[in-house]
Amino acid sequence: MQPQRLVGILVLAGGIVLLVMGLRGLNSFGSQVSEFFTGSPTDRAVWLTIGGILAILAGSTAAMLPFRNSSR
Numbered sequence: 245m246q247p248q249r250l251v252g253i254l255v256l257a258g259g260i261v262l263l264v265m266g267l268r269g270l271n272s273f274g275s276q277v278s279e280f281f282t283g284s285p286t287d288r289a290v291w292l293t294i295g296g297i298l299a300i301l302a303g304s305t306a307a308m309l310p311f312r313n314s315s316r
Contacts, residue, residue: 252306259299266293 269275269289279285
């Protein structure tokens with residue numbers, strides 16, 4: 245397996261973890277209290293969710309792109 249593809253898969257897996265953490269944070273008690281008073285969830289939960297989505301997109305793109313063989 246090519247190193248670039250392996251890095252893409254690792255970034256994809258990390259993105260999934262971040263997304264799950266962000267979604268769990270959005271449903272947490274602290275985030276719900278913050279949303280009740282301010283109208284928006286906690287910044288940490290939002291950034292984890294956004295970061296997870298971006299990492300999933302970047303990782304899947306890197307894992308799917310064809311790479312040239314540099315051994316020539």
